[in-house]
Amino acid sequence: MKFRKEVNAEPQADSSREMRELAEAMSLYRSAMQHVAQKHAAAAWVSPERLAAESRKHARAHRMRLILVPALGAGLAAAVIAPVALHVHHEKAAIAVVAQPAPAQIVASVDDTELMNQIDSDLTQDVPDALAPLDDLSQQGSTNQSTENTNAHQK
Amino acid sequence: MEEIAGNELTIEKRDQAVLELADFDEVVRVYRPRILRFLLSSLTDRDAAETLTQECFLKAWNARAQFRGDSSLATWLTRIAVNLMRDHLRSRSLRFWHKTRGDSLDVMDISDWIPDGRSSPEDIALARQRVAELWKAVDDLSAHQRSVFVLRFVEEMELDQIAETLKMNLSTVKSHLYRALAVLRDRMGGKQ
Numbered sequence: 001m002k003f004r005k006e007v008n009a010e011p012q013a014d015s016s017r018e019m020r021e022l023a024e025a026m027s028l029y030r031s032a033m034q035h036v037a038q039k040h041a042a043a044a045w046v047s048p049e050r051l052a053a054e055s056r057k058h059a060r061a062h063r064m065r066l067i068l069v070p071a072l073g074a075g076l077a078a079a080v081i082a083p084v085a086l087h088v089h090h091e092k093a094a095i096a097v098v099a100q101p102a103p104a105q106i107v108a109s110v111d112d113t114e115l116m117n118q119i120d121s122d123l124t125q126d127v128p129d130a131l132a133p134l135d136d137l138s139q140q141g142s143t144n145q146s147t148e149n150t151n152a153h154q155k
Numbered sequence: 156m157e158e159i160a161g162n163e164l165t166i167e168k169r170d171q172a173v174l175e176l177a178d179f180d181e182v183v184r185v186y187r188p189r190i191l192r193f194l195l196s197s198l199t200d201r202d203a204a205e206t207l208t209q210e211c212f213l214k215a216w217n218a219r220a221q222f223r224g225d226s227s228l229a230t231w232l233t234r235i236a237v238n239l240m241r242d243h244l245r246s247r248s249l250r251f252w253h254k255t256r257g258d259s260l261d262v263m264d265i266s267d268w269i270p271d272g273r274s275s276p277e278d279i280a281l282a283r284q285r286v287a288e289l290w291k292a293v294d295d296l297s298a299h300q301r302s303v304f305v306l307r308f309v310e311e312m313e314l315d316q317i318a319e320t321l322k323m324n325l326s327t328v329k330s331h332l333y334r335a336l337a338v339l340r341d342r343m344g345g346k347q
Contacts, residue, residue: 018344022336025285025343026308028270029293032286033309035268037192040205048179048216 175228176219183212186229189310190236196305197240199294207243211236226319233310233320237302244298292342300335303328 046054176182190211194204214235215222222231270282293301299321306317314332318325 018340022340022343025289028282028286029289030309030311031270032265032268032283033192033196034188036265037188037195039267040195040201041188041191046209048183048212052213052216 176222179216179219182215182228182232186232187212189229190232193233193305193310194236194240196293196309197298197301198243199290203243207236207239210239214239227316230316230320233306233312234322237321240302241298288343289339292339295342296335296338299323300331300338303331304335304339307332 187208191204191208194207194211195201198204198207211232215232218235222228226234265283265286268283268286269279273279273282293304296304302321303317306312306320307314312320314328315325317323318328321328323331
């Protein structure tokens with residue numbers, strides 16, 4: 001019985017020694033951490049008040065950027081697109097002006113035959129003054145001829 | 156009668172905490188080393204700990220109007236720090252750096268630290284070695300285990316305070332602490 005107790009006591013002693021050492025290590029660890037934290041706590045520090053003000057300023061600037069960037073973009077786009085659009089419009093108008101005679105020419109070329117016919121008929125209709133008596137004569141001749149024809153029919 | 160006295164005491168505590176917050180410079184002076192210590196022990200990353208400490212006090216400053224004194228100022232600030240740390244640990248970039256960094260012992264410079272009650276160079280060297288071993292073992296704990304361990308053994312908080320700070324059940328806190336100690340005991344014992 002005594003032997004049994006001695007056998008059980010050994011692991012217990014080991015365990016308590018382990019626990020004691022762990023506790024000591026943890027105490028040293030705490031002390032070391034306190035030392036490190038104290039040392040670093042003295043490092044550069046910005047007061048939260050100042051930091052909050054800076055943060056607000058930064059947030060405001062960010063908000064402004066969010067508003068201004070699209071507005072500037074739109075302005076820039078308008079500044080670039082409007083002249084370009086105007087230029088394109090003017091160019092189109094100029095092309096239209098230059099291109100206008102073309103349909104006229106086409107019309108003219110289409111009406112050529114009509115014009116020729118018109119000129120031809122004018123030429124045939126407009127008898128020069130010098131030939132006017134002949135025209136009367138031919139009219140007279142034709143009248144006479146028609147009268148004769150009527151008479152022949154009556155006969 | 157006792158209940159009324161208890162309520163009065165709670166109200167008095169609340170008022171005291173709210174009053175304490177009014178002098179924010181003093182709050183920073185008192186609690187900054189504590190928050191930094193907690194973050195440094197939990198993250199084992201000095202830069203991240205310093206940045207998050209700064210951010211913690213900025214958040215506290217911005218939210219100071221919402222503080223009603225339901226918990227102590229220390230618990231409130233630690234809870235902010237815990238939330239910041241969780242967000243930070245969730246970020247992929249940090250996980251990458253944490254993984255890449257490997258051994259983080261060089262982060263904690265204790266070369267100028269002299270432990271109490273030790274004067275011989277051998278004793279000091281031995282103490283530093285013990286701390287370095289524990290630091291490495293703590294770094295291997297899970298995030299929850301580490302937080303509970305640090306709050307209990309570095310910040311010396313009570314278990315119910317830890318449960319309040321981490322928003323965990325008391326039994327969960329105990330379970331994390333038990334597992335953390337088992338891991339540390341195993342690591343520290345195995346090294347001998």
